[in-house]
Amino acid sequence: MSSGAELTSQEYITHHLANLKVGDGFMAVHLDSLGWSVFLGLVFLTIFRSVAKKATPGVPGKLQCAIEMIVGFVDDSVKSTFHGKNELIAPLALTIFVWVLLMNSMDWVPVDLLPHLIHWTTGMPLGDIYMKPVPTADPNITFGLALGVFILIIYYSIKVKGVGGFMKELTTQPFGHWSLYPVNFILETVTMLARPLSLALRLFGNLYAGELIFLLIATIGLFQLPVHFLWAAFHLLVIPLQAFIFMMLTIVYLSLAHEDH
Amino acid sequence: MDINLTLVGQLIAFVVFVIFCMKYVWPPIIGAIEERQATIADGLAASDRAAKDLELAQEKATAQLKEAKVQAASIVDAAKKLEAKIVEETAGKAQAEKERILATGHAEIETERNRAREELRKEVAILAIAGAEKILERSIDGAAHSDILDKLVAEL
Numbered sequence: 117m118s119s120g121a122e123l124t125s126q127e128y129i130t131h132h133l134a135n136l137k138v139g140d141g142f143m144a145v146h147l148d149s150l151g152w153s154v155f156l157g158l159v160f161l162t163i164f165r166s167v168a169k170k171a172t173p174g175v176p177g178k179l180q181c182a183i184e185m186i187v188g189f190v191d192d193s194v195k196s197t198f199h200g201k202n203e204l205i206a207p208l209a210l211t212i213f214v215w216v217l218l219m220n221s222m223d224w225v226p227v228d229l230l231p232h233l234i235h236w237t238t239g240m241p242l243g244d245i246y247m248k249p250v251p252t253a254d255p256n257i258t259f260g261l262a263l264g265v266f267i268l269i270i271y272y273s274i275k276v277k278g279v280g281g282f283m284k285e286l287t288t289q290p291f292g293h294w295s296l297y298p299v300n301f302i303l304e305t306v307t308m309l310a311r312p313l314s315l316a317l318r319l320f321g322n323l324y325a326g327e328l329i330f331l332l333i334a335t336i337g338l339f340q341l342p343v344h345f346l347w348a349a350f351h352l353l354v355i356p357l358q359a360f361i362f363m364m365l366t367i368v369y370l371s372l373a374h375e376d377h
Numbered sequence: 378m379d380i381n382l383t384l385v386g387q388l389i390a391f392v393v394f395v396i397f398c399m400k401y402v403w404p405p406i407i408g409a410i411e412e413r414q415a416t417i418a419d420g421l422a423a424s425d426r427a428a429k430d431l432e433l434a435q436e437k438a439t440a441q442l443k444e445a446k447v448q449a450a451s452i453v454d455a456a457k458k459l460e461a462k463i464v465e466e467t468a469g470k471a472q473a474e475k476e477r478i479l480a481t482g483h484a485e486i487e488t489e490r491n492r493a494r495e496e497l498r499k500e501v502a503i504l505a506i507a508g509a510e511k512i513l514e515r516s517i518d519g520a521a522h523s524d525i526l527d528k529l530v531a532e533l
Contacts, residue, residue, distance in 0.1 A: 135379075139381070139382065141381070142380070142381050142382065143381065143382055144379075144381040144382060144383070145381065145382045145383050145386060146381070146383040149383055149387075150383050150386045150387060150390075153387060153390060154386075154390050157390055157394045160394075161394060161397055161398065161402065164398070164402045164406070165397075165401055165402055167406065168401060168402045168403075168404075168405040168406050169405070171405045171406050171408070171409035172409060173408075173409045173410075173412035173413045173416065174413070176409070176413075180409075183406060184406060184409070184410055187403070187406045187407060187410065188410060191407060191410075203399065204395075204399060206403060206407070207395060207398040207399035207402065207403035208395050208398075208399070210398060210402070210403060211391075211394050211395045211398045215394065251387075254383065255379075255380065256379075256380060256381060256383035256384040256387060257383065257384075257387045259380065259384050259387075260383070260384045260385070260386070260387025260388040260390075260391060261387065261388075261391055263384070263388055264388055264391045264392060264395075
């Protein structure tokens with residue numbers, strides 16, 4: 117499904133990996149990533165809110181059953197890891213899991229489908245159409261999520277342990293001697309920063325790689341169809357797993373922030 | 378990598394979605410789930426209790442049945458004893474009544490006989506007087522000879 121004989125594979129892939137962008141430099145916004153992200157978040161909230169409004173403790177409907185399965189799964193995951201009392205963590209985990217799952221699922225949309233649809237409906241030349249529909253293959257999106265989690269980690273660390281307790285945790289371990297406190301501080305700061313960084317980069321890396329492989333497969337001609345199928349089937353594992361990992365690590369990090377040493 | 382305002386936009390969307398989820402999505406759904414879990418747990422506990430109650434009731438019924446049988450047997454025994462006693466008492470009373478009636482009868486007969494004998498004596502005395510008058514051809518003054526007459530009556 118190469119979009120034209122005039123394109124080399126490299127140009128085709130580069131074109132597909134470019135975002136629909138307005139603005140320049142830091143003030144730029146990726147309309148496709150952010151648009152799909154917000155749209156999928158609204159899909160999630162609309163479906164779940166419609167169930168929540170009609171939720172009955174009696175005999176549930178089929179949609180309510182399905183939603184309750186997801187909510188129950190998230191609730192179990194939270195309860196098995198986080199033992200404090202916190203009204204935020206469970207809904208946070210649910211939002212992350214379902215939203216990231218939906219965003220990851222955009223990986224299953226064939227790479228040329230959306231650009232061609234736009235081409236057919238608006239008549240824009242294919243070369244001008246930029247549409248990267250997988251939000252989680254955009255580092256802005258994954259870092260946006262990870263930054264939110266990071267802020268919560270800092271917030272709860274300070275709320276539970278106090279500023280002094282938090283600083284003490286950053287400086288007095290792993291080495292107990294006072295002369296090594298600066299070393300401790302550097303180590304602990306790196307640990308602290310590694311959490312959101314690893315969250316964001318893991319999700320981004322997996323989905324970006326998945327998207328890239330789809331694009332590579334799209335350049336090999338007729339044999340791409342079975343290969344596409346195999347790679348999409350493989351993503352049955354990758355997509356929910358990455359969503360689950362992001363949710364689970366968020367819960368773990370927040371429960372660590374609640375722990376007093 | 379090309380970090381720009383998209384990140385900020387995503388962060389804002391994240392915050393808004395999480396707050397919405399926390400306020401309007403999570404509590405009703407988890408509330409419904411937990412309420413249903415509580416209802417089911419109550420139902421199971423109630424059925425357990427009912428099964429236990431049933432077992433207890435059956436045991437109690439069996440025990441009561443046994444007790445009732447024992448009681449019935451003892452009542453029948455008592456009734457038999459009472460019957461025997463009543464029969465005995467009645468027989469005794471009848472015997473006494475019979476003896477009393479017999480005694481009364483004997484007494485009446487005795488009185489009657491004595492009265493008859495007395496009358497007979499009187500008759501005989503009159504007859505004797507009449508015979509004596511006939512023999513003597515004259516009347517005997519009852520008052521004058523009453524001592525003789527009395528002696529005669531006493532001898533008869």
